[in-house]
Amino acid sequence: MLQKISRPAVKLVERYLPDPYIFVLLLTIIAALAAMLFEQQSPLAVIRYWGDGFWGLLSFSMQMLLVLITGFMLASSPPVKRLLDQLAGLARSPAGAIILVTLVSLTASWINWGFGLVIGALFAKALARRVRVDYRLLIASAYSGFVVWHGGLSGSIPLTIATPGHFTENQIGIIPTSQTIFSVYNLLIVASLFVIMPLVNRWMLPDEKASVYVDPAQISEPDSTHSNDVKRPAERLENSTLLSWLVGIPGLLYLAHYFFVAGGGLNLNSVNFLFLSLAIVFHRTPRSLLVSLNEAVKGGAGIIIQFPFYAGIMGIMMHSGLAESLSELFASIANADTLPFWSFISAGIVNLFVPSGGGQWAVQAPVMLPAAEALGADVAKVAMGVAWGDAWTNLLQPFWALPVLAIAGLNARDIMGFCLIQLVVTGVIISLGLSFF
Known part of the structure; x- marks a missing residue:
């Protein structure tokens, strides 16, 4: 049944979904018009909100670009390529490949969202080189695992409210992760997704005639081996294993101290540092790393051009009052039992325009937390409703x-045609978990 349902969804999306750059331009226009129409903002004010926010994600954009580049370089190193290929060898059939990549992506994303994004995609490519x-x-399945990130160890909202000094501490105090990430209802949602999502993805598998295959040669990693014919002194440095190890190994030593002595956790900076240090060591020579780097940067164009536009949209949504109005609308129709569910739905809608967990919480917390207190709702569960909504519509x-x-x-x-089916299924699971677990 899912195969039959997914087929028209895939065709619909292939026909009508524009390039992501066009999508962000349309979202910009929609957000601007909504701010003028519903919030009575002047065109000049909306333009000012947009321009003031446009460069607000520069640091984050660079972090995301490095997630892509360092992850690619690490995966293209000889040891990691061998490891991914060996793991991919566990899949003996198309169905096995779909289930395996979904489980790997879910696990990696639950540990750390940046780690999950890269590992899932790279493992999917390794599978595609071995299984038809x-x-x-396959790629949609790798991306689908990302839906669990905000219910996992790197969830920005539950970690924020568990950190002393967070901006709502005077209102709700410190809420430990035992009430959010490790609560019974959250663990049940995560466990349900681990069971159901691999099956859903497998059931969407098209038949032989409708499938789209890729030539393994087209997705092979670049040959980063260096020539032994070294003639110039500069070439000796470019092909020096010692030079790479003198930089890469101290990087790993720093990370060991950071994790095991200083008690640091996984975040974008530590993940990128880990990927980069391992890539330097595993590639053995600067020349090998640079060959991989030149290939990796080709895929970063979308991040570079689109993330500033999303920052501009966030500026419109946050400063015009649109995001707050949306949150107030759903809070006004809720009661103590249903507020987590409506928080989830409102966060899913806001996430289309403000795709940032931390930024979204800054917008919705001032509305949802007073509503939770007034209605006598579970504050921790309401916060997790916002967190899951933020993760849900990423599909x-x-x-x-x-x-x-x-x-x-x-x-x-x-x-995205496959992601639409995943969106519906995960929406039902999360809604039930927040409402009844």
């Missing part, structure tokens, strides 16, 4: 898919 399987669904919003698509060499329209 629909490449679009529809191409913002977070850009690194995955760049690694895979696909367009958003290639996978």
